[in-house]
Amino acid sequence: MALIFAIAHGITVFPAALLVGLITAEIYRRSGSVWPAVVVHIVYNLPQLPLMVAAGIG
Structure with missing residues (x-):
């Protein structure tokens, strides 16, 4: 799935996306819930959001 x-x-962004x-x-496997993985994904994406908006792709 990764x-x-x-x-x-x-x-x-393939290498970074594969790592994330x-x-x-692994977070999902250990926790048994998708929500901790969703939170990690959101936290990972948040710093990129202003750059995407500034570049006109957000």
């Missing part, structure tokens, strides 16, 4: 997650995010996918998959 590989699909990374491919869906595009080639330019693997980390969130």
Whole structure:
């Protein structure tokens, strides 16, 4: 699933997306709930949001 997650995010961010996918998959495996992984994904994306908005892609 982490590989699909990374491919869906595009080639330019593939390595980072794969790493985040693997980390969130492990968080899900350990917790048994998707919500901690969702929180990690949100926290990871938050610092990027202003840059995306400034670049006109957010």
